[in-house]
Amino acid sequence: MSRRILSLFIMIACVTVISVSSATGNTETSGIDALLSGEVSGSLQISISSPVFRKLSQFGKERIQSLNRLMQHFSIDISINGDETNATVSVDSEPIINLYGENNDHIIIRGDSSSGNSIMYTPKRRNSHNDDSDFIPGFLETDFFRTNRMLDQLYKICEKLPVSFPELSKTETSGISYKGYGKAIRKNTVQFTRDYIQDHFPKALSDLAESDEISQFLNSLIFHGTQKITLQYNSDNQIISITYNGTVGLTEETLRKVSLTWRCMRVKNHIKDSVSLKTPSVKGFDKYNLSFERELNNDPEDNNPILVWDYQLDQKETDNKRKIQYKANLSMKDSQVNGDILFNEKMNGREQSTRIVPSMKQENDHSYTGTIEITNKTGKIEMNSIQIPVVFYRTDTLPSQIHRDAVSTENSMIEEQNDETLYREIYSLLIRKVITLPETDTEYLRKDIPENLWYSIKESINPEETEP
Numbered sequence: 001m002s003r004r005i006l007s008l009f010i011m012i013a014c015v016t017v018i019s020v021s022s023a024t025g026n027t028e029t030s031g032i033d034a035l036l037s038g039e040v041s042g043s044l045q046i047s048i049s050s051p052v053f054r055k056l057s058q059f060g061k062e063r064i065q066s067l068n069r070l071m072q073h074f075s076i077d078i079s080i081n082g083d084e085t086n087a088t089v090s091v092d093s094e095p096i097i098n099l100y101g102e103n104n105d106h107i108i109i110r111g112d113s114s115s116g117n118s119i120m121y122t123p124k125r126r127n128s129h130n131d132d133s134d135f136i137p138g139f140l141e142t143d144f145f146r147t148n149r150m151l152d153q154l155y156k157i158c159e160k161l162p163v164s165f166p167e168l169s170k171t172e173t174s175g176i177s178y179k180g181y182g183k184a185i186r187k188n189t190v191q192f193t194r195d196y197i198q199d200h201f202p203k204a205l206s207d208l209a210e211s212d213e214i215s216q217f218l219n220s221l222i223f224h225g226t227q228k229i230t231l232q233y234n235s236d237n238q239i240i241s242i243t244y245n246g247t248v249g250l251t252e253e254t255l256r257k258v259s260l261t262w263r264c265m266r267v268k269n270h271i272k273d274s275v276s277l278k279t280p281s282v283k284g285f286d287k288y289n290l291s292f293e294r295e296l297n298n299d300p301e302d303n304n305p306i307l308v309w310d311y312q313l314d315q316k317e318t319d320n321k322r323k324i325q326y327k328a329n330l331s332m333k334d335s336q337v338n339g340d341i342l343f344n345e346k347m348n349g350r351e352q353s354t355r356i357v358p359s360m361k362q363e364n365d366h367s368y369t370g371t372i373e374i375t376n377k378t379g380k381i382e383m384n385s386i387q388i389p390v391v392f393y394r395t396d397t398l399p400s401q402i403h404r405d406a407v408s409t410e411n412s413m414i415e416e417q418n419d420e421t422l423y424r425e426i427y428s429l430l431i432r433k434v435i436t437l438p439e440t441d442t443e444y445l446r447k448d449i450p451e452n453l454w455y456s457i458k459e460s461i462n463p464e465e466t467e468p
Contacts, residue, residue: 036148036294036309045393046078054373054385066444073437091433097426144311144326147292151273153214155264158231158242160208161190168192174232180272181240181263184232192227201227223248224255240264247282255282269298289314306331322347335362337370353377360392368392431457 050072053064075093079086089097162169174187192201206218224247232241242262249255256279263274277290294309310327323346330339337360344353353376360370368391375385434442435458446454 036296037145037152044080046080047075047391047393048078049075049389051386051388054387055382057381057383063444063447066447069441070434070437070444073434073441091430092437094433096429096433139324139326143313143324147290147311148294149211149213150217151262151275153209153211155239155242155266156210157205157208157214158229158239161229161231162188164208165190165192165204168196176232176241178232178241178263180274181265182234184240185235186233188231188233190229190231192223194225197223197225197227220250221248222250222252222255224252238266249282253283256280256288257282269296271296285316286318287314287316304331304333320348330358336360337362337368351379360390366393 051074052068053071056064056067059067073092075090077088077090085099087099088095162171168190170189170191172187172189174184177183201223202218202221206215209215209218227246227248228244230241230243231239234240240263242260242264244258244260244262246258247255248258259278261276263272265272272295273292275290275292277288277292279288281287291312292310294311296305296307298305298307307330308328311325313322313324315322315324325342325344328339328341330337330341332338337358339358341356342353343355345351355375355377357373357375358370359372360368362368370390371387372390373385373387376383434445439446449457
């Protein structure tokens with residue numbers, strides 16, 4: 001399974017954590033936080049079995065049916081524990097390939113069960129910017145997840161600004177109403193002068209951060225000229241609007257004129273944000289403009305949590321133009337998780353989209369079963385669609401019927417290989433496994449192989465068997 005699909009499964013898995021957290025009253029680990037931040041605390045187990053292809057643009061109905069007969073022998077188990085991810089691919093419940101590490105950066109290819117020997121590979125790193133299959137995982141981590149973490153941390157910093165910089169703050173009355181966010185009764189403007197910026201930034205700002213990530217980010221910035229932040233407060237003394245204007249960048253050559261308008265609400269476990277960020281380059285015509293709406297309601301007293309977001313990015317770098325929309329509408333009602341997630345990318349005249357539809361039923365406080373349907377389109381043309389039975393477990397140990405033995409590297413030879421060698425080894429192993437399956441289930445593979453060649457291969461692997 002490609003990292004593209006794997007990342008989508010992990011993303012959907014977090015939806016179940018939302019429901020489990022709500023159902024059990026567990027506020028220590030929030031599934032909402034995991035789905036938005038990309039950080040899963042505790043352990044999560046995912047079992048995927050017998051995926052069913054609904055459509056493949058290059059194949060007809062009979063060929064797809066033959067593929068599905070083959071796929072019914074495959075299963076994948078994914079274990080997520082903090083930064084560690086372990087994925088095991090099995091054929092008829094026999095583990096044959098294992099990926100593990102912080103970025104699945106180690107792969108164990110199981111040897112024949114008779115020998116017990118395995119080979120452990122450390123694949124050479126690829127440049128994800130040049131690999132379409134890695135784009136969604138890269139986008140989620142460097143853009144979406146990071147944006148959510150930034151918003152949560154920056155909100156806390158903004159709460160501290162008037163107290164931390166009283167000599168630079170000005171308080172006035174306000175009467176502005178923001179639809180969906182309430183009415184402001186007080187305004188506080190914090191304006192950093194050019195001289196103050198030169199003498200104290202970025203350290204004065206980064207010292208207010210509560211996470212290393214946001215502190216390191218702020219310390220990496222160059223602030224140029226006057227910086228102005230305006231905070232609007234409601235009658236409960238909560239910030240409901242933040243605006244920022246200033247020039248900032250990573251280097252003097254990449255300075256941007258930043259304009260931020262941010263409506264926000266924080267009421268117990270109900271969070272809502274509306275962000276408009278414009279960042280045209282001071283020099284040149286590059287831009288990185290963001291529109292982001294999100295709403296999360298995970299009140300323990302409400303048995304129907306919701307999660308909605310709409311992330312739209314308009315990016316231009318030299319001659320490359322890219323627009324991304326990533327949106328979701330997820331809810332839980334009567335122990336059923338429903339909704340959909342859509343990822344759409346338009347780049348230099350090309351459009352691709354992925355739609356994910358989960359249908360999950362809560363079985364108990366720690367597990368969900370159901371299906372996930374993933375559909376990919378190029379432009380308006382549906383290229384493929386697959387429905388996958390899935391079981392999610394929010395527990396430390398998988399039930400015995402789907403438990404996979406832990407990977408042992410004791411008898412493993414460790415090698416570093418390029419992708420071509422690695423794929424060849426995986427392909428060879430898979431052939432040795434699937435060629436022993438019933439002939440009706442290998443029809444998909446035999447379609448493009450001459451019959452005499454197929455039986456020659458089969459005989460070489462299993463000499464006891466003879467060609468009919």
